[in-house]
Amino acid sequence: MTTAEEHEVANVTPADLDALEQRLAEVERYLHVDERRGRAEELERLSAESGFWDDAEAARKTMAELSECKSTVSTVDEARTRLSDARAALELAGELSGDDAAELVAEAAASTAALTRSIDAMELSSWFTGEFDHGDAIVTIKPGQGGLEAQDWTFMLFKMYMKYCARRGWKVTINDCPAAEQIGIDRATFTVEGKDAFGMLRAEAGVHRLVRISPTDAKKRRQTTFAMVEVIPVLPDDIDIEVSPDDIRVDVYHASGPGGQGVNTTDSAVRVTHLPTGIVVTCQNERSQIQNKAACMAILKARLYELELEKREEKLDAIRGPKKAAGFGNQIRSYVLYPYQMVKDLRSGVETSNVDSVLEDGDLDPFVVGYHRWATGNAASESEAGDQGHSDVAE
Structure with missing residues (x-):
């Protein structure tokens, strides 16, 4: 012991x-x-x-x-x-x-x-009271400010989330994860299936900041890098989003995976562009164009549904949190590897000096639980403040 x-x-x-x-x-x-x-x-x-x-x-x-x-x-x-x-x-x-x-x-x-x-x-x-909190999730990671470093940071986050999903026993389907030209990846989109997947993972939506000694800088200078994580729900079968065939453009191309390796030898990867909104979805995980197109359409419909909510309710927070540029001042969490080691969530205040447990082992539960406890506490405080305001008015 x-x-x-x-x-x-x-x-x-x-x-x-x-x-x-x-x-x-x-x-x-x-x-x-x-x-x-x-x-x-x-x-x-x-x-x-x-x-x-x-x-x-x-x-x-x-x-x-x-x-x-x-x-x-x-x-x-x-x-x-x-x-x-x-x-x-x-x-x-x-x-x-x-x-x-x-x-x-x-x-x-x-x-x-x-x-x-x-x-x-x-x-x-x-705490999961949202319509889709107990269902599955679609996660997208995109590079922000930082150039090549941001592409490497995107790949680091991708691997971290793969480890986290494995720890929780969730099933992951990688929809799209093309290698960048030099290091890292251009982006990553994957679907997570499991109990409370969307409710848990929406804690990760936002800008993630990395501070470290640049692995690509010969002078070994400190570099600050950003990436954006987006989380949207997989829509249940009883929610139908109509997409007109005239509103989309479908392109096919040769699939590739992280590190530049070919996924297969045919032009099976699919890119679907929704012309009215400009939303672009790519999938290359499956072996056939038909399967990849079906996966693209599922993700596109989820994003269109999210967009409709934004227009109707005028607040994206209900699904994904506020949309911000992936750069300075907008981060939800900082991962500092130099001059000291610390991972800190700037919303909940949860932090740890064991950065390897987070980045290498995917030990994110303290941050996810901390975020939801913080968010629930804020919601309760706002509700109490609202009740007090109504009481003041009545008096």
């Missing part, structure tokens, strides 16, 4: 468990667990009826809702069991001494750590 783990074990107290029980009770209220438990029983009865699968699409939606309800209830029940186990182990440890007591305290600490992680995840999920 490491020193840090020994310290954690020694500090597990009944008060810690009381605090976790209070958090768990709050999460249960946020997630309406009792309602979901009842809904799951209702859906199970419905799914057992004869003729349930006669309408396959309706049945699929019902089973998806049932799975979601059961998953939430199961997660809460498991958390309750961990809390009970931790309390029992800690109480029994107080009646014993020596190695037996130490073993029980260690067991309580392990249950407490697992319980804390579970509650953190449930709290985070409860």
Whole structure:
């Protein structure tokens, strides 16, 4: 056991468990667990009826809702069991001494750590109230200010997000990732499939700033570089965006991947340009033009939907956050590799000096959770301020 783990074990107290029980009770209220438990029983009865699968699409939606309800209830029940186990182990440890007591305290600490992680995840999920937060996401990374360095920085971010998605067990489909002429990549677009993918990843939307010694500068001078990350939701099947064939231009070309390697030997890569808006989407992951065009159209429709929301509601924040130039003064997070090492989110204040864990290992959860906690707190403060304003007016 490491020193840090020994310290954690020694500090597990009944008060810690009381605090976790209070958090768990709050999460249960946020997630309406009792309602979901009842809904799951209702859906199970419905799914057992004869003729349930006669309408396959309706049945699929019902089973998806049932799975979601059961998953939430199961997660809460498991958390309750961990809390009970931790309390029992800690109480029994107080009646014993020596190695037996130490073993029980260690067991309580392990249950407490697992319980804390579970509650953190449930709290985070409860913050996702947007229409698409629990669905899949389309992520695009583009170079900003910094020339060649920005293209290399774009590739570094791309690799970081690949590691992050792997850590969370999400499926990633790389739609487009062409190599730049000298270093890095021109851009990257990929689709992420998994629980709460869009809700989690929208924390990453914005300008990312890198400060380091330039690997391309013979004089080894410090360089500041920027890249833009955009995150939009994958639209559900029941949202249909009409795109007229006359409004698009389709070009095909030879596919290539990061590092300049050829993906295949045919002109399978597809570029779709939406003429009325100027939106350009490229895909080259699949082996056929037909598949790549289908992927392009899915991304194009998602972007057109986002654009329509912007026009209708006059605020892009609802989906992607404010649109800003990828340059000085607009960054949401800074990654400093020289003269010191630090990754800091400028919105939430979350920071770490372990830059390798972030860039090399994709350990982004502290930043993602920190952002959503910050955003939720801001929303609550604004709501309270609004309520106070209405009260003042009434008086």
